[in-house]
Amino acid sequence: MACNIPNGRQRTMSTSGEALYEILGLRKGASNEEIKKNYRKLALKHHPDKNPDDPGAAEKFKEINNAHTILTDMSKRNIYDKYGSLGLYVAEQFGEENVNTYFMLSSWWAKTLFVIIGLLTGCYFCCCLCCCCNCCCGRCRPKSSMSGEDFYVSPEDLEEQIKTDMEKDMDFPVILQPTNANEKTQLIREGPRSYCTDS
Numbered sequence: 001m002a003c004n005i006p007n008g009r010q011r012t013m014s015t016s017g018e019a020l021y022e023i024l025g026l027r028k029g030a031s032n033e034e035i036k037k038n039y040r041k042l043a044l045k046h047h048p049d050k051n052p053d054d055p056g057a058a059e060k061f062k063e064i065n066n067a068h069t070i071l072t073d074m075s076k077r078n079i080y081d082k083y084g085s086l087g088l089y090v091a092e093q094f095g096e097e098n099v100n101t102y103f104m105l106s107s108w109w110a111k112t113l114f115v116i117i118g119l120l121t122g123c124y125f126c127c128c129l130c131c132c133c134n135c136c137c138g139r140c141r142p143k144s145s146m147s148g149e150d151f152y153v154s155p156e157d158l159e160e161q162i163k164t165d166m167e168k169d170m171d172f173p174v175i176l177q178p179t180n181a182n183e184k185t186q187l188i189r190e191g192p193r194s195y196c197t198d199s
Contacts, residue, residue: 013084013085013086013089014084014085014086015083015084015085015086015087016084017080017081017082017083017084017085017087018084019084019085020066020067020070020071020080020085021067021071023063023064023067024038024039024042024064024067024068024071025038025042026038028081029081032072035068035071035072036068036072039064039067039068042064043061043064043065043068046060046061046064047061048061070088075096076088076091076096079091079096079099083099083103087099087103090102090103
């Protein structure tokens with residue numbers, strides 16, 4: 001993995017997780033207080049407003065600010081300490097919660113396991129048969145208790161079923177009578193209608 005730097009150079013991403021500590025002049029595993037103290041000291045020293053004649057002061061200030069931002073955020077700091085700048089790149093691409101999974105699946109033993117399972121299954125041919133081709137084009141699929149023809153209902157049969165259901169409902173008398181609606185408001189006002197507008 002390579003990272004573009006503004007002046008055209010490319011820097012490879014580290015997995016050691018020490019470069020940000022070195023920017024702030026600290027050793028790896030420094031406390032939050034040490035990080036804040038060194039950040040303030042270096043930010044004052046390299047601030048672009050205090051160094052208007054130095055064109056590299058702005059870039060140095062950005063690097064110091066970036067290092068401080070990452071090292072004071074505990075989740076990003078843990079990722080950086082464990083996987084370096086490559087871990088931060090993976091967290092940016094896939095999310096912080098997926099970093100461990102990414103590095104676990106990209107380890108040598110996970111790749112080896114994937115290849116061995118692929119060889120044992122004939123390049124995952126059995127998975128293709130079961131999932132894609134429905135077990136040998138349907139010849140080996142499990143037998144269902146009811147065939148597909150039993151699920152089809154013709155429109156005539158459906159109409160006859162509805163009629164018989166309605167006839168059954170007619171055999172039972174209605175026991176409850178509808179209740180009267182008691183409205184207290186008058187829906188239509190007597191007299192001439194007037195339309196008021198607020199003006």
